Amino acid sequence: MLQTKLTAPFYGHVRQYHNLKAEIDAKMAEVLESGQYVLGPMLKSFEQELAEFHGTKHAIGVGNGTDALWLTFKALGIGPGDECITTANTFFATAEAIWVTGATAVFIDSDPRTNCIDPTKIEAAITPRTKLLVPVHLYGQCADMRAMRKIADKHNLKVVEDNAQAICGRGHGFKIAELSDAATTSFIIQKNLGTFGDGGAVVTNDPEIDRIVRKLRNHGSEKRSCHSMGYNSRLDDLHAAVLSAKLKHIAEWSELRRQWAARYTKGLAGAQHITLPYETPGYYHVYHLYVIETKQPKHRDVLLQFLNDAGVDAKCHYPIAIHQQLGYPWGHEARIAGPIPNSERNAACCVSLPMFPELAAEEVDYTIEKLLEWDRTAQ
Numbered sequence: 126m127l128q129t130k131l132t133a134p135f136y137g138h139v140r141q142y143h144n145l146k147a148e149i150d151a152k153m154a155e156v157l158e159s160g161q162y163v164l165g166p167m168l169k170s171f172e173q174e175l176a177e178f179h180g181t182k183h184a185i186g187v188g189n190g191t192d193a194l195w196l197t198f199k200a201l202g203i204g205p206g207d208e209c210i211t212t213a214n215t216f217f218a219t220a221e222a223i224w225v226t227g228a229t230a231v232f233i234d235s236d237p238r239t240n241c242i243d244p245t246k247i248e249a250a251i252t253p254r255t256k257l258l259v260p261v262h263l264y265g266q267c268a269d270m271r272a273m274r275k276i277a278d279k280h281n282l283k284v285v286e287d288n289a290q291a292i293c294g295r296g297h298g299f300k301i302a303e304l305s306d307a308a309t310t311s312f313i314i315q316k317n318l319g320t321f322g323d324g325g326a327v328v329t330n331d332p333e334i335d336r337i338v339r340k341l342r343n344h345g346s347e348k349r350s351c352h353s354m355g356y357n358s359r360l361d362d363l364h365a366a367v368l369s370a371k372l373k374h375i376a377e378w379s380e381l382r383r384q385w386a387a388r389y390t391k392g393l394a395g396a397q398h399i400t401l402p403y404e405t406p407g408y409y410h411v412y413h414l415y416v417i418e419t420k421q422p423k424h425r426d427v428l429l430q431f432l433n434d435a436g437v438d439a440k441c442h443y444p445i446a447i448h449q450q451l452g453y454p455w456g457h458e459a460r461i462a463g464p465i466p467n468s469e470r471n472a473a474c475c476v477s478l479p480m481f482p483e484l485a486a487e488e489v490d491y492t493i494e495k496l497l498e499w500d501r502t503a504q
């Protein structure tokens with residue numbers, strides 16, 4: 126009998142498209158027939174839906190998640206001489222966006238369990254130049270925003286949440302964008318809410334951030350033919366159409382992600398050589414990524430290779446911390462405040478297992494089986 130080899134893919138966007146084809150195609154056709162593709166009615170209605178979803182007064186669609194960050198920083202007046210505190214174990218764009226403004230990126234350590242920014246390390250890194258905190262809701266779990274708010278109030282700092290990975294997530298008693306000046310997100314293909322290309326957004330309750338980001342994203346223009354210095358970073362209406370169709374499903378997809386996460390956690394509970402993701406009590410982690418860590422750094426690449434060879438498309442997020450990248454900091458201003466062993470351990474030991482709503486139970490179980498097989502023989 127012919128047996129097909131089991132595999133487990135890392136991405137599921139084509140499966141997702143097939144499941145939602147009629148809804149997405151209809152929305153896209155609406156845009157195509159309208160003849161309005163940039164700053165058109167679909168973008169406007171999606172921005173309203175996104176603001177409602179977050180419970181914020183405003184949402185602004187921009188070109189990508191990186192632009193969402195630095196356009197917001199610029200709207201807050203961040204620039205050369207200012208210091209912005211964040212972590213080194215995030216996607217590169219968090220720091221890149223700080224550098225785009227000419228400001229100084231200050232890296233502090235992450236919490237050893239959540240891998241998000243460690244609030245207990247912030248105050249020691251604050252100087253008279255510090256203007257901004259940029260917590261990242263890494264892997265789909267919110268950073269401790271209550272602690273951020275307290276520190277920001279005490280030291281008169283701005284806070285922008287890098288929420289590229291945790292849309293639909295929440296903390297214990299707080300929502301994303303509730304305790305900050307603004308939250309930004311990315312809609313790149315593989316995100317929990319992803320389009321078929323690039324996209325991003327800013328959500329905020331601050332009318333000035335809304336006004337300035339809107340102006341900056343459109344060549345510094347609030348009125349036709351009148352300009353001040355700006356950029357071109359708009360979320361196209363075709364992307365807004367895809368995202369509008371998908372936004373209706375984000376709650377059910379988040380639940381599915383959590384179900385797969387629970388299945389992994391149960392199945393891998395007895396493994397000796399890895400640490401499983403930590404979910405802060407009371408938080409709603411949306412598992413953009415299900416990231417385990419090998420207890421020993423030397424095991425990481427071996428495990429990754431073992432899984433890949435077995436047809437499990439595991440990956441690493443992010444194997445090189447920002448301050449360990451070749452050429453860092455490329456002539457930009459940067460400071461590492463204190464030792465950052467947790468961020469460095471996270472980079473050295475992380476392995477992301479397949480995680481998307483459309484996974485099949487046998488793919489998750491196969492991944493668990495292979496991981497346990499490796500775990501039994503690891504030394």
Ligand SMILES: Cc1ncc(COP(=O)(O)O)c(C=O)c1O
Binds near residue numbers: 312
């Ligand atoms: C934490 C984080 N910040 C920022 C970004 C940048 O978003 P984009 O790729 O849409 O520019 C991403 C994702 O790509 C991300 O994961």
